[in-house]
Amino acid sequence: MEGVSPIFEKRIRHFQRYRDIVAAFSRNGFGFLIKELGLLELLSLPKRLFVEDYPEIHSKTLGERIRLFLEELGPTFVKIGQIASTRPDLIPADIIHELEKLQDRVPPFSFQEVKTIIEQELGVAIDSVFEEFHESPLAAASIGQVHFAVLNSGERVAVKIQRPNIKKIIETDLEILQELALLAELRLKWAAQYQLRDMVEEFSMSLRAELNYTIEGRNAEKIDKQFENDPKIRIPKVYWNYSTPKVLTMEYIEGKKLNEIQKNEDEEYNHKILAERLVHAIFHQILIEGFFHGDPHPGNIIALPGEVIVFMDFGMVGRLTTELKSHFASLVISMMRQNTDGVIKAITRMGLVPDDVNMQRLRSDVDQLKEKYYDVPLSQVSLGEAVNDLFSIAYQHHIQIPADLILLGKTLLTIEGTVEQLDPELSIIKMAEPFGRQLLKERYHPRKVAGKVLNHMFEYAEILTELPKSIQQYTTVLKKGKMRMEITIPELDLFLTKLDRISNRLSFSIVLLAFSIIMVGLIIGSALSRQSLLLWNIPAIEIGFGVALLMFLWLLYSIFKSGKF
Secondary structure, three states: OOOOOHHHHHHHHOHHHHHHHHHHHHHOOOHHHHHHHOHHHHOOOOHHHOOOOOHHHHHOOHHHHHHHHHHHHOHHHHHHHHHHOOOOOOOOHHHHHHHOOOOOOOOOOOHHHHHHHHHHHHOOOHHHOEEEEOOOOOEEOOOEEEEEEEEOOOOEEEEEEEOOOHHHHHHHHHHHHHHHHHHHHHHOHHHHHOOHHHHHHHHHHHHHHHOOHHHHHHHHHHHHHHOOOOOOEEOOOEOHHHOOOOEEEEEOOOOEEHHHHHHHOOOOOOHHHHHHHHHHHHHHHHHHHOEEEOOOOHHHEEEEOOOEEEEOOOOOEEEOOHHHHHHHHHHHHHHHHOOHHHHHHHHHHHOEOOOOOOHHHHHHHHHHHHHHOOOOOHHHOOHHHHHHHHHHHHHHOOOEOOHHHHHHHHHHHHHHHHHHHHOOOOOHHHHHHHHHHHHHHHHOOHHHHHHHHHHHHHHHHHHHHHHHHHHHHHHHHHHOOOOOOOOOOOOHHHHHHHHHHHHHHHHHHHHHHHHHHHHHHHHHHHHHHOOOOEEOOEEHHHHHHHHHHHHHHHHHHHHHHHOOO
16 A cells, blocks of 8 residues: 555554564563563554563573574574574574574474465376375475475475465564564664664575575575586485475485484494595585585485485575685685784675774784684684684674675584584594685686786776766766755654654544534534524534534544554
């Protein structure tokens, strides 16, 4: 509806969901946020939803309360929490620890719903595609569930089906989260400092990507091409004829998950070889290909006889440009050499550095961090932890590190945890060094340097060619006095909305008062004359009452329709 306030529109369409969120805030010890955001008054919610006294919840840590809050509100909030757990640069370690415990505690949906979705998506009867289809799922999560099946052609497959109506539910929650983030930035200083809206938008993009199984299938194929000449790394094949944005059919590969091998200390596999191949595969993805699996935890990796590694689940991936790969390689080598200048140069090249950054304090913080790793044997240095420590320092100095680099730090931590269980003596940072050196050699190869110089020459030549024309245009504009300045006030829309709401309420009150005065005057006049008030044989009171009532209802309807009451 044109001109309708977002808050008012959501108040109507998502009223029940707002109630759930306010109640969850209250139950998990975040009642102060309800007050600070003014949610009860702003959304006209009943005050009984807000109960400030839940003594038992205050015995839990902040991280536990955040986790319970997210789990209570369901799939969208659980997924947002899981994505947030990959951002140690933004979120304290104790809260990250709790977010990593988030589980999709949802029951599987019925086979009848599975059958309906598959037939709607593929446009054919399920029996015409699958010779066999197991009704019980192999796994169920908040967004979808996986079933084992056999195609009519005989191939064994795993079919992932999206949960019914989950997209609509998630979109509703994401709209509400954006609105709450906007309110928080306007009312709370810390929310504005952390740029909460940008954070929510970034997490929302990741979640929306997971809702499209076509993207996951393409990610799998892209990583598969990276290892097409390596028989020791396998990626399940995607069957595109039986896949859509809501249904993904992939090759079923039966093996042992790494977490099972770790837990049972399985002697069938050489743990040392598994660990080395896994680390080599990840660094090949990160530093050579620039496209990597973003969630390589042991449950997403399968081992086959002969120490063959199989990657699964490609909903979360990271991307690095050629420049970012090169800067990351510089960072790793500078860290190994404990070169403060090299570390600072790499960090500033990787991120957006504000003009007012205090380089002296930044250098001091990096030197202080260096002491943490001073005289520590290289084999005992956690590359993931060191990288995340550096990114945290960058964030403290308001240097914006790209999200994919943050995901890289989380990926390294995950791989290190897995490798430590398989082969505690393996040094991740030592295995990273050859890749880093290769990248640096490529970076300074004469052919590559010459290519860059040539590209810059073309760019500068184009700028110089256009310079006289641009100067002439600006001179003409200045002479005419038509230099335009544009000022943007982010809070202006919200301020005008509030002003409209106040003016409409005032208008409503005045009309209601006038209506009351007119009717009282007519009634009193009629009572004093002790006869019906007629003008030219027309019942004035009755008609006046009707006209005033219609005007009153019309004004009321207009105000509510505008969304600014």
